[in-house]
Amino acid sequence: MQYLLMLYVNEGGWSKLTQAQQEQGVAAYAAYTEAIKKAGVLKGSNRLQGSSTATTVRIANGKSQVLNGPYADSKEQLGGYYLIDVPDLDAALSWAARCPAASHGVVEVRPIWPMAV
Secondary structure, eight states, X not given: OEEEEEEEEXXXXXXXXXXHHHHHHHHHHXXXXXXXXXXXXXXXXXXXXXXXXXXXXEEETTEEEEEESOSSOOSSEEEEEEEEEXXXXXXXXXXXXXXXXXXXXXXXXXXXXXXXX
């Protein structure tokens, strides 16, 4: 079953880290990504640009409204994701707990609801 691991972090926190801490963070994510690849469960992943680059679209009274910025104003922002294919929720939660984002933000785990196309 496929699960989306959504990584929520305080995007302003990165610039407050020392160069050594940033290098350590990059290495931690690289090691995690390599481990998830080697396990054969990674289906896709990527980082997202900062929330200031987001554009939100909604329909109100039959008209499209386009707003700059994210929909939700929160302490932590969606910074990236991993799409994994594992046997069950327990396996997905195990991978989420190993993700570096879990130690400085949160990792939301959601099962994918396949659509027939």
